[in-house]
Amino acid sequence: MTSATHTRSSAAAQAVSAVRFLVGVDGGGTGTRLRLTGIDGRLLGQGDSGPSALGQGVEQAWVHIQLALQQACQQAGIASLDLSECAIGLGLSGAGLTDAVAEFIATQPGYAHVKLDNDGYTTVLGAHAGQPGAVIASGTGSVGEAVRRDGSRVCIGGWGWVIGDEGSGAWLGQKAMRHAHQALDGRAESGPLARAIWAKCGRDRETLLAWCASAGQHGYAGLAPLVFEHADTDPAAQTFVNEAVAELEKLAAALDPSGDLPMALCGSIALRLGPLFSPSLRQRCVPPQGDSAAGALLMIRRAISEMGRP
Numbered sequence: 054m055t056s057a058t059h060t061r062s063s064a065a066a067q068a069v070s071a072v073r074f075l076v077g078v079d080g081g082g083t084g085t086r087l088r089l090t091g092i093d094g095r096l097l098g099q100g101d102s103g104p105s106a107l108g109q110g111v112e113q114a115w116v117h118i119q120l121a122l123q124q125a126c127q128q129a130g131i132a133s134l135d136l137s138e139c140a141i142g143l144g145l146s147g148a149g150l151t152d153a154v155a156e157f158i159a160t161q162p163g164y165a166h167v168k169l170d171n172d173g174y175t176t177v178l179g180a181h182a183g184q185p186g187a188v189i190a191s192g193t194g195s196v197g198e199a200v201r202r203d204g205s206r207v208c209i210g211g212w213g214w215v216i217g218d219e220g221s222g223a224w225l226g227q228k229a230m231r232h233a234h235q236a237l238d239g240r241a242e243s244g245p246l247a248r249a250i251w252a253k254c255g256r257d258r259e260t261l262l263a264w265c266a267s268a269g270q271h272g273y274a275g276l277a278p279l280v281f282e283h284a285d286t287d288p289a290a291q292t293f294v295n296e297a298v299a300e301l302e303k304l305a306a307a308l309d310p311s312g313d314l315p316m317a318l319c320g321s322i323a324l325r326l327g328p329l330f331s332p333s334l335r336q337r338c339v340p341p342q343g344d345s346a347a348g349a350l351l352m353i354r355r356a357i358s359e360m361g362r363p
Contacts, residue, residue, distance in 0.1 A: 100120070178351050180341035
C-alpha cells in the first residue's frame with residue numbers, strides 16, 4: 054500500500070468511526086423513499102420526495118434525497134443533522150451511468166460515507182434480507198436482479214425507458230400512446246384505450262406531439278393505469294397486458310434459468326401482473342421481507358462494517 058493510499062484509507066476509516074446515523078434510499082423515476090436509523094438499526098424517521106433516478110439529472114437527485122431526509126429528521130425530532138455523522142446507502146435507478154455516478158459522488162453534500170448501487174440490487178437485498186434470491190422489479194421502469202447461492206450477482210434488463218425496461222409502467226404507457234397515435238391516423242381501432250389517452254393527453258396531432266415531447270419516463274408511466282383500466286373492454290389494452298406478462302416471464306427465465314432461487318415481485322406493475330404469471334413461476338414467488346430502502350440500509354451497514362465499524 055502506498056503512503057497516499059494508506060492516508061486515504063485512514064481518513065475514510067476515521068470518518069466512518071464518527072457515524073451515528075444510517076440513511077437508506079430507494080430512488081427511481083417516480084419518487085424517492087428514504088429511511089433514517091440510528092447506528093443500532095433503530096428506525097428514527099422516514100421521508101418521501103420526487104424522483105432521484107440519475108438519468109433525470111444528478112442535481113435533481115440530490116435535491117429530492119435531501120428533501121426526503123428533512124422529512125425523516127422532522128419525524129425523528131432532529132432539528133439539525135450533521136451529515137458527517139451519517140453514512141448513506143443508495144439504490145438508484147440509473148446507477149449504471151458512469152458519468153452520472155461520478156458526478157453524483159463528487160457532489161455529495163458531506164456524508165461520512167456513500168455507497169451507491171442500482172435500485173435492483175438494493176431491492177433484491179431487501180426482499181431476501183441479504184440472502185440468495187431473485188427479484189422482478191417493475192414499476193416506472195423494470196429490471197431483474199439476483200444474488201445467487203455462490204454469492205455472485207446478475208442483472209437482467211434495466212436498460213432504461215427510452216430503449217428497454219420491457220414490462221414496466223413507462224413501457225406500457227409508450228405502447229398505449231403509440232396505439233393512440235395509430236388510432237388517430239386511422240391505422241388502428243379507436244377503442245376505449247385510445248379515447249382515454251386522447252382525453253388525458255390531447256385529441257389532435259399537435260397537442261399529442263407536444264405532450265410526447267415533454268412527457269419523459271414519469272409521464273409515460275402515468276398512462277399505464279389506463280391500460281389496466283380498459284383491458285377488459287379493449288383488445289389492444291389486453292394485448293399490451295399480455296405482452297407485459299410475457300416480457301417479465303422472459304426476464305425471470307434469463308435471471309434464474311434453473312428455477313432454483315426464490316423470486317420476489319416488487320413494484321406496482323409486477324405486483325399487478327403477478328397473478329397472471331405461469332403456474333411454475335407463481336409457485337416460486339415469495340413475499341418480500343423488505344423493500345429497496347431496507348436493502349440500501351443493509352448495504353451501507355455492510356460497507357461500514359468492512360471498514361472496521363461494528
